[in-house]
Amino acid sequence: MSGNITVTIISVAAYFILAPFIGGLLAGIDRKLSARFQGRCGPPVLQPFYDVFKLLEKEPVTVNGAQDFYVACCLVFMIITGAFFFAGLSLLLVIFTLTTAGLFLVAAAYSSNSPYAQVGAERELLQMMAYEPMVLLTAVSLYLVTPIYDDYGSVLHSFNVIDIISHTHVGVQYLPGVFIGLLFVLTIKFRKSPFDLSMSHHAHQELVKGLTTELSGKTLAVLEVSHWYENVFLLGFVFLFFANGTALMIVVGVIVCLVAYFFETFIDNVNARMKWQFAFNASWIVSLVCGVVNLLIIYIAVIYFGWGV
Amino acid sequence: MSYVTKSPWIIHYDGSSCNGCDIEVLACLTPMYDVERFGIINTGNPKHADIFLVTGSVNEQNISVIKQIYEQMPRPKVVVAIGICATSGGVFRECYNIMGGVDTVIPVDVYVPGCAARPEAIIDGVVKGLGVLAEKRARLPQELADERARRAESPRDEDDTTEDVITVDVAGGADAAEKGDA
Numbered sequence: 174m175s176g177n178i179t180v181t182i183i184s185v186a187a188y189f190i191l192a193p194f195i196g197g198l199l200a201g202i203d204r205k206l207s208a209r210f211q212g213r214c215g216p217p218v219l220q221p222f223y224d225v226f227k228l229l230e231k232e233p234v235t236v237n238g239a240q241d242f243y244v245a246c247c248l249v250f251m252i253i254t255g256a257f258f259f260a261g262l263s264l265l266l267v268i269f270t271l272t273t274a275g276l277f278l279v280a281a282a283y284s285s286n287s288p289y290a291q292v293g294a295e296r297e298l299l300q301m302m303a304y305e306p307m308v309l310l311t312a313v314s315l316y317l318v319t320p321i322y323d324d325y326g327s328v329l330h331s332f333n334v335i336d337i338i339s340h341t342h343v344g345v346q347y348l349p350g351v352f353i354g355l356l357f358v359l360t361i362k363f364r365k366s367p368f369d370l371s372m373s374h375h376a377h378q379e380l381v382k383g384l385t386t387e388l389s390g391k392t393l394a395v396l397e398v399s400h401w402y403e404n405v406f407l408l409g410f411v412f413l414f415f416a417n418g419t420a421l422m423i424v425v426g427v428i429v430c431l432v433a434y435f436f437e438t439f440i441d442n443v444n445a446r447m448k449w450q451f452a453f454n455a456s457w458i459v460s461l462v463c464g465v466v467n468l469l470i471i472y473i474a475v476i477y478f479g480w481g482v
Numbered sequence: 483m484s485y486v487t488k489s490p491w492i493i494h495y496d497g498s499s500c501n502g503c504d505i506e507v508l509a510c511l512t513p514m515y516d517v518e519r520f521g522i523i524n525t526g527n528p529k530h531a532d533i534f535l536v537t538g539s540v541n542e543q544n545i546s547v548i549k550q551i552y553e554q555m556p557r558p559k560v561v562v563a564i565g566i567c568a569t570s571g572g573v574f575r576e577c578y579n580i581m582g583g584v585d586t587v588i589p590v591d592v593y594v595p596g597c598a599a600r601p602e603a604i605i606d607g608v609v610k611g612l613g614v615l616a617e618k619r620a621r622l623p624q625e626l627a628d629e630r631a632r633r634a635e636s637p638r639d640e641d642d643t644t645e646d647v648i649t650v651d652v653a654g655g656a657d658a659a660e661k662g663d664a
C-alpha cells in the first residue's frame with residue numbers, strides 16, 4: 174500500500190512540475206506547426222514561455238479585484254483536476270472539478286462590465302453545454318469496460334483512473350465511437366477552430382478576445398498557464414483509451430496523444446469559425462451517434478450477456 | 483534581459499488615411515514577411531498590446547479613440563507612427579479637420595516615414611521600438627513605486643489609478659502638440 178502512495182505522490186508531483194513545461198512546449202509546437210501549414214516560418218518553439226514571462230513583466234491593471242481572484246481559482250482548480258487525475262482517483266470527481274475551474278473563468282469574465290467579455294462568457298457557457306455530455310459519456314463508457322472484482326468474486330465496475338489504466342482491456346477496442354466523440358469535443362476544449370467561439374487565439378474577430386478581453390498582464394499569464402495544465406490533462410483523457418498496464422501500450426498511448434494534438438492543430442488551420450448553433454448541434458449529434466450508440470452496445474453486452482465479467 | 487522585446491504584441495489603428503499604410507501593416511503578417519517569427523502578434527485588444535501602430539493622421543473625431551487605446555494599454559508601451567500621414571499629417575495636413583501627426587495627441591516613440599511605408603520599413607520601425615520598450619521596461623518598477631508613494635502622500639478617491647495614468651499621458655500629449663504647432 175505504501176508503495177502505491179509513493180507512486181501516487183510522485184505522479185502528482187510530476188504533473189504539478191512538468192505539466193506547464195509540456196503544455197507550453199505543446200503550445201509552441203502548435204504555433205510553429207500552424208505557421209508551417211500557412212507557409213510561414215513561425216515563432217520559436219519557446220515563444221509561449223516568452224509571452225508568459227513578458228506578461229508577468231507588465232504593469233498590473235485590473236478592472237476589479239474579484240477578477241484576479243477568479244482567475245487564480247481557475248488555475249488552482251485546474252491543477253487540482255489534474256492532480257486528482259494523476260493520483261488515479263475517480264473520473265467523475267475529475268470531470269466535476271474541471272467544470273468548476275471552467276466556471277471560475279466564466280465568473281472572471283462576467284465580473285467585468287465589458288460587453289465583449291460578457292458575450293465571451295455566455296459563449297463559454299454554451300460551449301460547456303456542448304461538450305459536457307460527451308465528457309460524461311466518456312467516463313461512463315470507461316467505467317463499463319473496467320470490470321473489477323471484490324473480495325467475494327462478484328463484479329463491480331470502477332471509475333478510478335488507476336483501475337482504468339491498469340485494466341487489461343484496451344478501451345479503444347470496445348469504445349471506438351466514444352473515442353471519436355471525445356476527439357470531436359476536444360476541439361472545443363482546446364479552443365480550436367471551428368469552435369473557438371469564446372476566446373480566439375487569432376487576431377481580429379468580432380469579440381476582440383472574448384473571455385480574456387479584460388484580462389491583462391499577470392492575470393492573463395495565470396490563465397495561460399492554467400491552459401497548459403488543462404491541455405496536458407486533457408491529453409491524459411485520450412491516453413486512458415489506450416493504457417492497459419503494459420509498457421508497449423503506454424508508448425502507443427503517448428504517440429496517439431501527440432497525433433491527436435497534431436490532428437487538432439490541423440483541423441484548426443483548415444476551418445473557419447462556426448456559429449455557436451453549429452458547435453452546439455454538431456457536438457450533441459456526434460455525442461448521440463458515436464457516444465450513446467457505442468455505450469448502448471457495450472451496456473447491453475455487459476448487462477445481458479455478461480461480457481467481460 | 484527583458485522578455486518584452488521577445489514577445490511584442492501589437493495593436494493597430496488606422497486614422498485619416500488613404501489606407502495604403504494600413505494595408506502595408508497587414509502585409510507584414512503575410513507569409514512573405516511573417517512578423518510572427520519575432521513573436522509579434524497582432525492583437526485586437528489594447529489591454530494585451532505592447533506596441534501601438536498608428537497609420538494615418540489625426541482628425542477631430544479620432545482624437546478620443548487614439549487617446550483611449552493608448553490609455554488602455556498597460557505599461558511598458560511604445561507608439562510607432564507609420565507613414566508620413568501619421569508622422570506629420572502628410573497630404574492631409576492642410577485639411578480643415580486634421581490636427582496633424584499622431585504626436586499631436588499622444589507621445590510617439592518611433593516615426594516610420596514613407597508613402598506608403600514599406601513592410602520592411604515597418605518591421606524596422608517596430609524593431610527600433612523594441613529598444614525603447616526595453617528601456618521603458620527597465621524604468622517601470624521605479625515609476626510604479628513613485629506613483630504608489632505619490633498616492634500614499636495625497637490620497638484621493640478610491641478608484642483613481644487609471645486617472646493617474648491619464649493625467650500623465652495627456653500632459654505628454656499636450657507637450658507634443660505644442661511642439662507640433664510650433
Ligand code: SF4
Pocket residue numbers: 499500501502503504537538564565566567568572573596597598599
Ligand atoms: S502615408 Fe501615404 S500611403 Fe500612408 S496613409 Fe498616408 S497617404 Fe496613404
